[in-house]
Amino acid sequence: MHTFAYARPATLAEAVALLEAHGPAARLLAGGTDLVIRLRDGTARPAVVIDVKQIAELRPAIHEDGGRLVISAGTVMTDVASDERVRRSFPALAEAAAVVGSVQIRNRATLVGNVCNASPAADTAPSLLVYDATVVAEGPGGTRRIPVDDFFVRSGVTTLARGEIVTAIELPLPARKMGAVHMRRTRRRGHDLASVTLCCGVDDAEVTRLAYGSVGPRPVLMIDESGVLADPAAADEAKAPIFERMFADASPSPRSMRASPEYRLAMLRVLGARALRTAIDRLAQG
Amino acid sequence: MSEMIQTVLIELTVNGRRRALTVAANHTLLDVLRDDLELTGTKECCLVGECGACTVSLDGRIVDSCLVLAVEADRAQVTTVEGLAVDGHVSPLQQAFLDKGAVQCGFCIPGQLVAAHALLAENPHPTVPEIQEGLAGNLCRCACYQQITEAVLATAEGTDR
Numbered sequence: 422m423h424t425f426a427y428a429r430p431a432t433l434a435e436a437v438a439l440l441e442a443h444g445p446a447a448r449l450l451a452g453g454t455d456l457v458i459r460l461r462d463g464t465a466r467p468a469v470v471i472d473v474k475q476i477a478e479l480r481p482a483i484h485e486d487g488g489r490l491v492i493s494a495g496t497v498m499t500d501v502a503s504d505e506r507v508r509r510s511f512p513a514l515a516e517a518a519a520v521v522g523s524v525q526i527r528n529r530a531t532l533v534g535n536v537c538n539a540s541p542a543a544d545t546a547p548s549l550l551v552y553d554a555t556v557v558a559e560g561p562g563g564t565r566r567i568p569v570d571d572f573f574v575r576s577g578v579t580t581l582a583r584g585e586i587v588t589a590i591e592l593p594l595p596a597r598k599m600g601a602v603h604m605r606r607t608r609r610r611g612h613d614l615a616s617v618t619l620c621c622g623v624d625d626a627e628v629t630r631l632a633y634g635s636v637g638p639r640p641v642l643m644i645d646e647s648g649v650l651a652d653p654a655a656a657d658e659a660k661a662p663i664f665e666r667m668f669a670d671a672s673p674s675p676r677s678m679r680a681s682p683e684y685r686l687a688m689l690r691v692l693g694a695r696a697l698r699t700a701i702d703r704l705a706q707g
Numbered sequence: 708m709s710e711m712i713q714t715v716l717i718e719l720t721v722n723g724r725r726r727a728l729t730v731a732a733n734h735t736l737l738d739v740l741r742d743d744l745e746l747t748g749t750k751e752c753c754l755v756g757e758c759g760a761c762t763v764s765l766d767g768r769i770v771d772s773c774l775v776l777a778v779e780a781d782r783a784q785v786t787t788v789e790g791l792a793v794d795g796h797v798s799p800l801q802q803a804f805l806d807k808g809a810v811q812c813g814f815c816i817p818g819q820l821v822a823a824h825a826l827l828a829e830n831p832h833p834t835v836p837e838i839q840e841g842l843a844g845n846l847c848r849c850a851c852y853q854q855i856t857e858a859v860l861a862t863a864e865g866t867d868r
Contacts, residue, residue: 422733422734422735423733424713424731424732424733425713425732425733426712426713426732427712427713427715427732427776427778428712429778450776450779453774453775453776453779454756454771454774457735457773457774457775457776458754458755458756458774460733461754470732470776472776472778472779474779499768522756522844523756523759523843523844523845524769524822524825524826524840524841524843524844525756525759525762525769525770525771525822525844526756526771526844528765528768528769528770529770529771529774529775610843611839611840611843611844612757612843612844
């Protein structure tokens, strides 16, 4: 591993100052499950690594605040997956967090890190899109709240500005009843990256939110307000053209070794239909 | 500590013993365990968090020590495979691995043991799917998964419900 300087700020203000001073020469370290790999293989060569785990404001915590569930930047996947409030109000996010990597990875990897890496295959991204999450960033200009759909650009690139650090993810507690589920396709059971990762949510106003990843440069959110997808009695022939419009933006890379574009596009349709059925069932079960 | 440094004095407890040493910022916990503390039970293998051969317990939770910088373990409690023995004798889980023939080449076993110990500490009577999920981050090239699972089950059966 190349040499770098290590900083362990105790406050958010110090971290922002370091980020602002060093710009692209600095990288933030939370769980390290992606960064340490990149430090070792040389695809990241920062002069400064800023460890955020001693920052008081970012300590692992999930709390309710004014109708939102707030998940701090230090919170690891294991704790997202097991948290009672997440499981009750955002079960598809708990399901997604529970399948990231292995136990070892989930004990270390943070939800915020998963979002900031902006991997197209990030398993938590589809559920965050379905639940209309907000990314909270602190920077030289103060606090900024970014809808997660406006956060992702492409692999490794987000709309964060220089000097900004993500402090939390906020999830609005659902005003309506919703049934939702996360599903994925991998090459093998257990520890693997997704060939398709997908979340579907159906609410009691018959709005269907479908988000998917690993089939293009960034995760995508599509919304059907016609009520046709949400209608358990609607014919498959009526749903098919709506699904096709929702999947029109999928453009899997032909260079990936995980799965061919043809396979991913076929599985996207299979998982989409399955997830819709499960989401409708869960809504009915309350 | 917000000044930037390339070597850091860290203090940690490894297998119950307090240690203080100066580490380079770009050295991993795995490097320090093996090269500085000479605890070579923990193995280096894939170095990308896929295989689990470097699994150790960090503050009660298992991690891939190849993906943790040594400085991140400052003030932490670390348990490696060397810390699993009880009063100089192998633990019941270690004995079960031997009894069930779960140890072939042995290279993955330190990581398997640390992961299985953590699984049983959290869930003393796991089902087979729970064992498979709990050990999904530990690969065995000899493909002893059946025997490893049996060893964990046998250990659980020997524990009071």
